[in-house]
Amino acid sequence: MSVCFWHTFVAGLSPARTAAEKQAIVDRFYDSYEDRVRQSPEGHAMDYVHIYLVCEKV
DSSP states (O other), X not given: OOHHHHHHHHHTSOTTSOHHHHHHHHHHHHHHXXXXXXXXXXXXXXXXXXXOOOOOOO
16 A cells, blocks of 8 residues: 555544554455456456545434
8 A cells, every 4th residue: 555645644633543443444345356357357447437425423
């Protein structure tokens, strides 16, 4: 994972969380994405797609 992206996701987490909690959340996010790519690799290439991801705590 790119360090740049990692910092972006970590920066969006509450400063009340510990570094270990933040690491676990980001790891879980990337592990989930890797699983999706592994299950269906078509459509996941090196093409660049710029997105804005908005997350809301529910």
